Amino acid sequence: MSIGLIEQALRNIKVDKQHWATVSQRTPKQVNLWMKWLAPGLFIKRWLLLSITGTLLAVLGTAIWVGLTPVYRLIGFISDLLEAIARVMPNSISGPLALALGLIFLVWGQTRSLGSITEVLQVGEGEELIDRLLAHRRLNRGPKIVAIGGGTGLSTILRGLKEYSANITAIVTVADDGGSSGRLRREMGILPPGDIRNCVAALAAEEQLLTELFQYRFNSGDGLSGHSFGNLFLTAMTEITGDPERAIAASSKVLAVRGRVLPATLSDVSLWAEMEDGRRIEGESQIPHAQGRIATIGCTPDNPPALPSAIKAINEADFIILGPGSLYTSVIPNLLVPEIREAIAQSKVPRIYACNIMTQPGETDGYTVADHIRAIDRACGQRLFDAVVVNRRSPSAHTLIRYAQEKAHPVFCDREDISRLGRRIIAANIMAEDEHGYVRHDHQRLARVLLRWYGKTHGFKSLQDEAIVNL
Known part of the structure; x- marks a missing residue:
């Protein structure tokens, strides 16, 4: 008799649960x-x-x-x-x-x-409106992140990081001397706007539309052909404000940028590289075409002064990220500014290097992850980061064949050498392949991996659980 009563009670409980589940599903959206x-x-x-x-x-x-x-x-x-x-x-x-x-x-x-x-x-x-307010509050409570680099690598990582924090500072190299940026630099006497343009577009609220607009290149017109709209926009803002830093800040405000973009220096910096065969190559755009192994990288003038705002951002940062991007022409040029590398070295916050997925012909032929680390240590004369994030999944056979034709290969993770260099390895699936067989960092996966590592090392608890999903 008692067993029957218990079974009936259990059935009633089950029915009640189903009833309330149905009611909760029918809860009005309002x-x-x-x-x-x-x-x-x-x-x-x-x-x-x-x-x-x-x-x-x-x-x-x-x-x-x-x-x-x-x-x-x-x-x-x-x-x-x-x-x-x-x-x-x-x-x-x-x-x-x-x-x-x-x-x-x-x-x-x-x-x-x-x-x-x-x-x-x-x-x-x-x-x-409530969703926008909630997102605004969550992002403003995010960690103060400083990302250092240039090229497409830095803009890629910024797209992912802006989903977790609005307190982002991108410190960008200004050594570019090729293409539209190089022409504007020579003709107008301004900082090369290309890498800055990419980062501003990546941090903008309407990223897709703004990226298409900023990347649009004029195909005709006397003096316009070859220039991108974004480069011309930043050049005009620099002429109007009279100061590159103010021009970038004003552009960021107009475009509703989440975070800020700062040049590493306001000096007119030119890169040079000495090859292992003794040649000296002048100019950032010429270094990848030198067909040799780089022994030393430097810049003219020597020891350019850092932008004070960039140093302040590093000193106040909760998390510092180097890369990804071209090793010798995007990442290391920022570290040739003495005040920047000293500020990073003295920082006590988590610091990590996002290594490239593929080698880059003319810069890192045959390089392993440890070779990338040694190159940064050699250029800086000291250790700047604690860990390195590497890709653990191999590209498809079709992609490997396409890259092999260009003499590029996946960057090998030599764990023993990395450990001897005193770096922790963060291996994760952070790769994205497009339909044309090109490999890039997946900005969402990379950002999740970086913020998870930061959370574990720094005890950061403000990230919403639903914002970080399984890899």
Whole structure:
């Protein structure tokens, strides 16, 4: 008998669970939306309550100041009004009716207010204001990240990092002397805008559209042919503001950039490389075409001064990332600025190097991961980072064949040599292949790996669990 009662009770519990699960699935979207406004950390509810309290106190204070007469009259008027209503309509009807009208007016007013705010902020179709506010609060609580490099590698990693923090500073090399950037540098006497352009576009809110716009190259026109719109835009902003740093900041504000982009130096820097066969190659664009192994890399002028804002960002950083990008023409040029490498060396925060996936003909032919690390240590004369993140998955056979035709191969992870160099290895699947057989870092996977490692080494707890998914 008792067993039968227990079975019946268990069946009832199961039915109740199914019932409430069904009810929760049918919860109106509007209810879920309003529940989000009750989430802590928005800094809205507390200020709204404070405003209401302040209004009531101001009214009360004014009444007291003039001798309480208005308060007595108001209380008397309300008392007489309530008595009149009670004589016409019983309180069992008038009370709930007044409560319902009050709630309706409150919800209506708040809805209209939020609608007006949403319209002004131009929240996109299908996006709720509360979701944007929650994302804004989460990103502003993110760690202060400094990413150092250049080229497409740095812009790739920035696309991933901006989903976890708005406190990002990209420090970009200004040694580019080829293509549109080189022409503008020679003709206008400005910093080469190419790498800066890529990073600004990567951090922009409307990244896809802005990237297409900034990468657009003019195919005709006297003097325009070969130039990208983004390079011309930054050149114009530099001419208007009179200062490269202010030009980048103004451009970032106009384009709603999440984070900031800083040049490593404001000096007119030119790279040079000495090859193992004794040749000296001048110019960043010429080094990859030298057909030899690089022995030493340097710049003219020697020891260029760093941008003060860049040094301040490194000193205040919670997390420092080097790379990915061309080893000798994107990553190391930033470290040729003495103040930057000294600031990184003195920092006590987690520091990591994101190694390239494939070797680069003319720069890193036959290089292993340990060779990349040795090159950075040799150029800096000291150890700058604690760990290295490497790709653990091999590209497809089709991709390997295509790269082999260009004399490029996957960067081999020589674990024993890396360990002897005192670096920790973070191996993960961080590769993306496109339909043309090109290999790039997957910006989402790479960012997740970097932030997870940072969280483990630094105890960072503010990342939302749902923002980091399994690799």
